[in-house]
Amino acid sequence: MKIETAVSREEFAAAYLDAVGSSQNAKDDGRLISDRFVGTAYGIYEKLIEGSKKANLTAILSPDGVAQRHILDSLIPYLFLEKREIIKDGVRIADVGCGAGFPTLPIAAFAASCGTSLSVTAIDSTAKKIRFLDSTAESLGIPGIAAVTGRAEELALPGGEYREKFDVTVARAVAPLHVLLELTAPFVKRGGFVTAYKGREDEEKDAAEISKKLGLSEPEKIAYTLPSGDARTFFIYEKTGNTPAAYPRAYAKIISEKQKTDE
């Protein structure tokens, strides 16, 4: 593992401000460059560098990489959700497969810096990532985060504490869309939204059948590009029906469906 040393706040801020300034989706939003938020973004970067000396948290550790691919990439979809009034004061969000805290940390920190009160439940099956997220949120004073170690397909079972309790789920880089929807839709209340941060790939067709079974609408797809040129697609599904009690199935079952179609 390459050991990185944190650059100064000024150097990180320069990379971050450059990234925001070159993003079509972000450059006109002054809230992204408030001193308070830039300070917290630097704190997240420093914690990632420090935490990566002890555990494998993320491959992306350069100031520019963290600024673009962790902070900005987490927040551009947030701005879409805010515009659509899917994210607003009081909303309960679950981040499924949050890893070291993306998008949870930027979302919760940005909302707080804007005076929006959110609750974000960050779920991951890897305890060391959850411990990192929890201690980072606490030491940077990022409010509204509850970090939970566990597997999504177990935490979302009928009768469980997390079943159909959330207004919105977010998830980035966790699983192919058809798998991800089954891991996330059971967490969302009817009338809520299931969202997915995706790359360029078009996985929508593979997910069409399962999304109907889970009670989801046709997705809205929003394309954006990071300043580096990386193309992204953000999916928004509305949960218009109920998720039958049979979902989520055991993980082996969830992933086996695609294998069938691949044969």
Ligand code: SAH
């Ligand atoms: N969202 C983060 C992490 C992506 S890596 C980011 O964008 O940086 C994918 C993460 O999903 C890993 O940390 C892995 O532990 C978690 N994960 C995968 N399947 C899961 C499941 N079924 N339940 C809970 N977490 C899961």
